[in-house]
Amino acid sequence: MATDAPQHRPQPAEAGLVVGHWPHLRGKETIARIMWSVAAALVPAAVAAGYFFGIRAYLHIGLAVATAVITEAIITRLRLGKMTVGDGSAVVSGLLVGFCLPAQARWFVPIVASVVAIAIAKHCFGGLGYNIWNPALVGRAFVHISFPTDMNPSAWPVLTGDHFIGDVGTAVGGLPEGVDAVSGASPLAAVKDIAATHGYTLADVLKLLTFREGPGLWDMFVGTVGGCIGETSALLLVLGAIYLIYKGWVRWQIPLAYLATVALGALFLPLYLTGGEGGTGPTGWQPIITCMPDAALRFVLWHLLGGGLVLGAFYMATDMVTTPITSRGTLIFGAGCGVLTILIRLYGGYPEAVCYSILLMNTTVPLIDRWTQPRIFGHKR
Amino acid sequence: MNRATYPGGVHPPENKWTAESEIETIPVSPRFVVPLSQSLGAPSRPVVSEGETVRKGQMIGRPDGFISAAVHAPTSGTVAGLERIIDSATGRQTDAVAIESDGLDAWAEGLGEPREWQNLDADAIREAVAAAGVVGMGGATFPTHVKLNPPKGKDVDTILINGAECEPYLTCDYRVMLDRAQDIVTGLRLCMMATGAERGCICIEDNKPAAIACLQEAAGARDGCSVRVFETKYPQGAEKQLILACLGREVPTGGLPADVGALVQNVQTARAIADAVTRNVPLIERVLTVSGDAAGAPGNFRVRIGTPIAVLLEKAEVQDGFEELILGGPMMGKDQFTTDLYVTKGTSGVLAMRRAAIYDGGPCIRCGACVRYCPSQVNPSRLSILGESFLDGNLDAIDAAIDAGLMDCILCGACAYVCPSRRRIVHLIEMMRGERRKALQRRREKQEARKAELKREVEKVGD
Structure with a gap:
C-alpha cells in the first residue's frame, strides 16, 4: 500500500534531473502544519485549565499527551518502520483526551484513555486517515465506562485557596479529600440530580x-464552573477555533x-x-x-x-x-x-x-x- | 470590474518574473531537429530525404490521416537525415528531421507574401490553416483546421480566444497579446468566418491590465468581438472551465465545446491563424517563456520550431545543477529526463528549477481541500484512494473510479497542489486512465481475434 512505502525521492535520471508527475508546484499546507496549529489553538484552554482546576489539570494533560506520543511512536515504529510523531496528530489526540477528563480522576485514567485512543481507536483501524471514530472520544468513552466514579465532572474550584500546589500529592493518591464527586457535578448533571432527589x-x-x-452564564462562558479539564471555558475554546476556521483547517x-x-x-x-x-x-x-x-x-x-x-x-x-x-x-x-x-x-x-x-x-x-x-x-x- | 469565474480553482504564487521582458528573437540556430509528431493524432510522414535542400517554410512532414498536422522547415538548408529523439510531451522516442542551416533563411516560393483574406470562404480558410500546420499552441496541440470544422449539426456561435495564461511563471501569451493584438483579433475574425460564429470573445485574467487595454483597443471597432476579464486563478484557462465562466454553458461529460456552441483557441494559435491566412506563413516559430529559479536571465523568446532546448537554457543563463527541467507550465508541464530536446509547436515554457517539488504520498486525512478546489467537482480524494486500491490488486477499482468521474477529471493538478498530505493524486488518476486504455485495447484485440476465428470456422464449414 502506498502509505506503507518508505519515503523516497525519485531517482535522478541522466543529467541529474528529477522526474515527477505534475503539478510541479506544491501548496504550503502539510499535515504537520495543520495538526500543530490545532494543538496551538488548544493551548490557551490548556493553560487556563490549571487556573480552574489546579495543577492536577496539568498533570492529566501532560500524562495524556505523553502517553499518546509514546504509544504513537511505538506503534508507527512497529507498523511502518518510521516514527510519525512529528506530524503532531498524536499530540492533538493527547490534548483532547486530557481535556475531556475531570481533574479529580485518578492518575492512571488519562494514561488508559490515551492508550485506547491511539492504539485501538487509531492504529487498529489503519492509523492516521483511516480511523472511523474520533480517537480522543473513544478513549474518553472507554474510561467513562471502565471508571465511572472517576468520570464525574469536577466541581470548580477543585480545592479552594492553595489549589495550585496543594493537591499534587492527592493527584497520585486518589480522589482529593474535601471534594464531593457527586454534588460537584457539571451544570447539566446538577439539574437532573436536583429534579430526581x-x-x-x-x-x-x-x-x-x-x-x-x-451557574451564571458569564461563569459558563469564561469557564469558572465545574466540568472536565478543558471543556469549561467557551471563551478560550472559541478564540482558538476562530483562528482555525480563519485558516480553513476547521x-x-x-x-x-x-x-x-x-x-x-x-x-x-x-x-x-x-x-x-x-x-x-x-x-x-x-x-x-x-x-x-x-x-x-x-x-x-x-x-x-x-x-x-x-x-x-x-x-x-x-x-x-x-x-x-x-x-x-x-x-x-x-x-x-x-x-x-x-x-x-x-x-x-x-x-x-x-x-x-x-x-x-x-x-x-x-x-x-x-x-x-x-x-x-x-x-x- | 465584473470578472467572470467558475467554482473551484487555486491561487499558486504567480512568479511571472518575465512579464515586463520584451520578446527577444533567438538567432537562427545552425542546426534544427524538427519532430514529425507535433500534434495530437497521427505523426506526419516525412517528405524529404537526406541531402535534400529545403527552403524556409517548405513542408517536410505531410499530415497522415484526418487528425494530423503538417510540419515545415524552420529555415533554409540541407536535410541532415532522420533522427530518433525524445518527444518532450510523452517521453517516448519519436522521428524527427534534422536540418543544417545554410544561413540564408530564404523563404520557399510564394510564402511570406500578403494575401487578400477579407472575402475568403470557410473552406479556403481551413485549407490555408491546414497547409500552415497550425495546431493548438496552449499545449494540447490539437490540429486547428480540424477544430475549425465542427461536426455537422453542432453550430458554433461563439469563439473564445484564450489569453488567460493561468499557469504561473509563463508570460509568453501576455507579451504576444501586447505585441500582436491586431493579429490576434484578425485570427479571431478568421475563426468566426470559418465557423460562422457571430460572437468572438478574448478572455484575459485581471492580472494583465495592459493586455486587456491593448486588445480592447484592437477589438474595439470590430463587429461581435469583445474582451472579457476573468478572475486570476488556476486553472482559469482550462477549456471547459473557461466556457462555463464566460458563457455560463457547461460542456456535457464526454462532449466537445462545440456541443454548447463554443470553440476555444489560444492567443498564439490565433496569431498563427492570422499569419497563415493573411501572410501565407506556416507555423515555424512561436514565443515561449524560459524561466524558473535556476534561470539567471529569464525571458520571453521568439524561437523557431526545432531549436535545441540547450540553446534556450544557455540564453537564459541557467547554471548546471538544476534538479528539474519542465517543458510547459509548472502546474501541467512535463518533467524531462534529458536536456537533448527541441522546441515544438506546443512548447509554451522551459522552466529550470533548483529543487523539484516532491509528492511523497502520505495517507488521505480527508481534509476535503481537493474536493473544495476541484474545478470539475469530482472527488479527487476518492479517485486517488481507488487508484491505490487498484495498485493493491482490486481490479474493479477502475469501474468505481469511472463512476466517480475518472474521465471527467481535467488533470489540472489543483487537488495535488492543495493536498496537505502530498498525495500523488493526478499521478494515480493518470495511471488508472492508462490502465483503462490498455484494458479497452485488450478487449478490442480479443474481439477481433474471436471474429477472425469465427470467420475461419464459417469458411471451413462452407468448404
Whole structure:
C-alpha cells in the first residue's frame, strides 16, 4: 500500500534531473502544519485549565499527551518502520483526551484513555486517515465506562485557596479529600440530580436554577464552573477555533450546524415526554418557548455553553479524518450531532451527551459522503 | 470590474518574473531537429530525404490521416537525415528531421507574401490553416483546421480566444497579446468566418491590465468581438472551465465545446491563424517563456520550431545543477529526463528549477481541500484512494473510479497542489486512465481475434 512505502525521492535520471508527475508546484499546507496549529489553538484552554482546576489539570494533560506520543511512536515504529510523531496528530489526540477528563480522576485514567485512543481507536483501524471514530472520544468513552466514579465532572474550584500546589500529592493518591464527586457535578448533571432527589418536575428545577441557583452564564462562558479539564471555558475554546476556521483547517459548517441544531432543539423540543416526570407534569408538546418564554433564551445559552458542547462542536466533531469530506456532508453531520446531543440531554440517562453523539455520527460518515458527492462537471443535475 | 469565474480553482504564487521582458528573437540556430509528431493524432510522414535542400517554410512532414498536422522547415538548408529523439510531451522516442542551416533563411516560393483574406470562404480558410500546420499552441496541440470544422449539426456561435495564461511563471501569451493584438483579433475574425460564429470573445485574467487595454483597443471597432476579464486563478484557462465562466454553458461529460456552441483557441494559435491566412506563413516559430529559479536571465523568446532546448537554457543563463527541467507550465508541464530536446509547436515554457517539488504520498486525512478546489467537482480524494486500491490488486477499482468521474477529471493538478498530505493524486488518476486504455485495447484485440476465428470456422464449414 502506498502509505506503507518508505519515503523516497525519485531517482535522478541522466543529467541529474528529477522526474515527477505534475503539478510541479506544491501548496504550503502539510499535515504537520495543520495538526500543530490545532494543538496551538488548544493551548490557551490548556493553560487556563490549571487556573480552574489546579495543577492536577496539568498533570492529566501532560500524562495524556505523553502517553499518546509514546504509544504513537511505538506503534508507527512497529507498523511502518518510521516514527510519525512529528506530524503532531498524536499530540492533538493527547490534548483532547486530557481535556475531556475531570481533574479529580485518578492518575492512571488519562494514561488508559490515551492508550485506547491511539492504539485501538487509531492504529487498529489503519492509523492516521483511516480511523472511523474520533480517537480522543473513544478513549474518553472507554474510561467513562471502565471508571465511572472517576468520570464525574469536577466541581470548580477543585480545592479552594492553595489549589495550585496543594493537591499534587492527592493527584497520585486518589480522589482529593474535601471534594464531593457527586454534588460537584457539571451544570447539566446538577439539574437532573436536583429534579430526581427533590421530586420536582424538570421545568420547576430549571426555573429555579436558571434564575437563582444555577451557574451564571458569564461563569459558563469564561469557564469558572465545574466540568472536565478543558471543556469549561467557551471563551478560550472559541478564540482558538476562530483562528482555525480563519485558516480553513476547521470547517465552519460543522460547529454552525451543530450549535444551531442544539439551540433549535432546546427551544422547540418538549421539556418532558407526554405525562411529564412521574406523570405529574403537563401533557402535550411543551417546549420551553411556550411554557416558560421568559427563560427560553437563558435555557438555550445554558445548553450551548454547558457540558462539553463547545469543545465537542469546535474540536471533536471537526476532526477531519472522522467527518464527511464534502461541504454538504459536513452540514448534515453537524446537524446530526446536534439532534443526538439534545435528545440525549433532554431525555437520556447520561448527563454528557456530546461524546456519544459525535461517536454515533462518526459511524454514519461513509453513508453521508456517499449521499452528498458533488455533481460532477458536465453531468446531469 | 465584473470578472467572470467558475467554482473551484487555486491561487499558486504567480512568479511571472518575465512579464515586463520584451520578446527577444533567438538567432537562427545552425542546426534544427524538427519532430514529425507535433500534434495530437497521427505523426506526419516525412517528405524529404537526406541531402535534400529545403527552403524556409517548405513542408517536410505531410499530415497522415484526418487528425494530423503538417510540419515545415524552420529555415533554409540541407536535410541532415532522420533522427530518433525524445518527444518532450510523452517521453517516448519519436522521428524527427534534422536540418543544417545554410544561413540564408530564404523563404520557399510564394510564402511570406500578403494575401487578400477579407472575402475568403470557410473552406479556403481551413485549407490555408491546414497547409500552415497550425495546431493548438496552449499545449494540447490539437490540429486547428480540424477544430475549425465542427461536426455537422453542432453550430458554433461563439469563439473564445484564450489569453488567460493561468499557469504561473509563463508570460509568453501576455507579451504576444501586447505585441500582436491586431493579429490576434484578425485570427479571431478568421475563426468566426470559418465557423460562422457571430460572437468572438478574448478572455484575459485581471492580472494583465495592459493586455486587456491593448486588445480592447484592437477589438474595439470590430463587429461581435469583445474582451472579457476573468478572475486570476488556476486553472482559469482550462477549456471547459473557461466556457462555463464566460458563457455560463457547461460542456456535457464526454462532449466537445462545440456541443454548447463554443470553440476555444489560444492567443498564439490565433496569431498563427492570422499569419497563415493573411501572410501565407506556416507555423515555424512561436514565443515561449524560459524561466524558473535556476534561470539567471529569464525571458520571453521568439524561437523557431526545432531549436535545441540547450540553446534556450544557455540564453537564459541557467547554471548546471538544476534538479528539474519542465517543458510547459509548472502546474501541467512535463518533467524531462534529458536536456537533448527541441522546441515544438506546443512548447509554451522551459522552466529550470533548483529543487523539484516532491509528492511523497502520505495517507488521505480527508481534509476535503481537493474536493473544495476541484474545478470539475469530482472527488479527487476518492479517485486517488481507488487508484491505490487498484495498485493493491482490486481490479474493479477502475469501474468505481469511472463512476466517480475518472474521465471527467481535467488533470489540472489543483487537488495535488492543495493536498496537505502530498498525495500523488493526478499521478494515480493518470495511471488508472492508462490502465483503462490498455484494458479497452485488450478487449478490442480479443474481439477481433474471436471474429477472425469465427470467420475461419464459417469458411471451413462452407468448404
